[in-house]
Amino acid sequence: MKKSLTIHDIAKLADVSSATVSRVLSNSSYPVSPELRQKILRIAKEYNYVPNMLGKQLKTKTSMTIGVIIPTITNLFYSSIILGVEEIARKNNYQVLLCNSFQDPALEDKYIQAMFEKQVRGLVISSISSDKRQLKHFIDMGLNVVAVDQKMGMDDVSEIDFDYYKGGHQATRHMIGKGHHRIAYVTAPLDRPSRISIHEGYLAAMKEAGLEPLVQEGGIESYSGTYEFENGKLLTRKLLGREGERPTAIFACNDMTAFGVINELSAEGLKVPDDMSVMGFDGIDFGAMMNPPLTSVLQPTYEMGRLACNMLLDMLIDSKKAETGIMLQPKLVERESVADLRG
């Protein structure tokens, strides 16, 4: 194992001072004569010099690293956001420290602390922890935070928001427009802002149309990876077991849940959309691959990631305070899982 050299080693080899080496190798704008510059560059290359960023960062107080905290990377929704974050980070020579919080507030706090210790000064987070004291403290210490997916409602936190309410409303309107009157809403626990907003959008649209809402809410969440799917199946089973007239359409809080709904319907011998219509929420790629292709509300996750990272870098570079925030708009993608009941 070879020992890696420092600018001092290079300096000795080139018979100059380490300051000059630093100025050349760090692309400083400080003037250095062309001859020395060439010489230093040549030697650095010859000896495979690799800078030690820890030294540099300790001095300049900037770790070119941003942190990302999301519930779990195996959820396509989040991995897509991360991809967007990373693209922008890469283009600006930043790197991404990834943390899966599994929605565990303690773990979330632990990660934030660890990243702050590593001098990470920028954070993209989807947090559901309600106690923001620790985060607040780090923000006071200079941490910049952009929230995605789940809004935080904190002064110093910028938000890349999505209009979940409008999305829920729009989806419901769509089904009503197709002639559906009995529309059920099937959802994972209403324990966070995004889900609550979709739910409210649904309720509002139903009320406006003078229709009776029918909500089936899931129980405690797990992180088995197939939770949402299983939850969709379970809630559908409950829904079908209910007394009274069956709904003609089921609206699910996200696409994975919708897949579960469809699967259960199929197991019960019900065809989608002939016997029952299904509407998703997310617009993940998989929806287009299902049979039938799932009608859904598109969330521009990749774009959310890009915007979040850009906003964060702006904050880091100009050290300006939280921007006003961005509200992304939903877009309904009509595929084939919702039947037209009119005529």
Next chain:
Amino acid sequence: MKKSLTIHDIAKLADVSSATVSRVLSNSSYPVSPELRQKILRIAKEYNYVPNMLGKQLKTKTSMTIGVIIPTITNLFYSSIILGVEEIARKNNYQVLLCNSFQDPALEDKYIQAMFEKQVRGLVISSISSDKRQLKHFIDMGLNVVAVDQKMGMDDVSEIDFDYYKGGHQATRHMIGKGHHRIAYVTAPLDRPSRISIHEGYLAAMKEAGLEPLVQEGGIESYSGTYEFENGKLLTRKLLGREGERPTAIFACNDMTAFGVINELSAEGLKVPDDMSVMGFDGIDFGAMMNPPLTSVLQPTYEMGRLACNMLLDMLIDSKKAETGIMLQPKLVERESVADLRG
């Protein structure tokens, strides 16, 4: 924005030397009197002391960070590996620097360089770049590498391998055992070890049974996220358009491709498995959610990630050389997409 304090600040407040503070706050085994220890701990807590890891790491030459380079995080196969890596990393107080290489060798090299500069000394990688010189160089400089998914065949690189050959063989045997004779193999470009091995396993099993292989290979790969699905559709279309007798079963190189196959078959009015059987490879969760549930070869991705990270940490801590490597065994999960043609 408050200024964060250093051990010197704490030292002044406690009226001791910074050395003593360091010994207490870094949990050194060095003896410090209980009184001073308590006093320092109290003050550190009171003033919300946060250590600066850059200083520590510069001194101790260890960044508690490992790097992960995979093609793209939006592929469930890889995100699941990462989750396993991160779990083990977390338990050992390491953090994960994530890089999506998009199978771009130049980007891969750039990331490796950047991580090495940040003093990352451990790397989990799924690489398809053929030029390993740069990596080799960093290994000589002290980088520890564990390869997952794609084997590298380098002396100093440990490998978490999966028996792709056996998997391909096993899957093919399974279909043959169900009475299939005309079995097509549909695959993304055979441009990397894993795919080549599955293909060879298929060929061998067919040959052993005295059957004629029928391979349909895909063209240039993109990273659209739906590439594999589209590729499955395209290849199926080509396959069905061929002259001669149709196969009774299609074996796809991975589950996403299999979903495309099924989708296309369905579009052509062919039912799975009644009119055509389909076999996948991966065993991703989604397979169980499809209709029909996909028979596939299970790869323990999460376990691969865990093993890779454990192996890496062993190398980092004991600085022992590459272990012998681990070969994970395939396991066939029979679901409902392969028909039994016998009697």
Next chain:
DNA sequence: CTGTTAGCGCGTTCAA
């Protein structure tokens, strides 16, 4: 233009 010097925050000898 170049070099000397002084830290960044921390851990770790070596003396006391």
Next chain:
DNA sequence: TTGAACGCGCTAACAG
């Protein structure tokens, strides 16, 4: 048991 002093690798202020 404690503290003074040094250095990890680098940049930046100041002199020359």
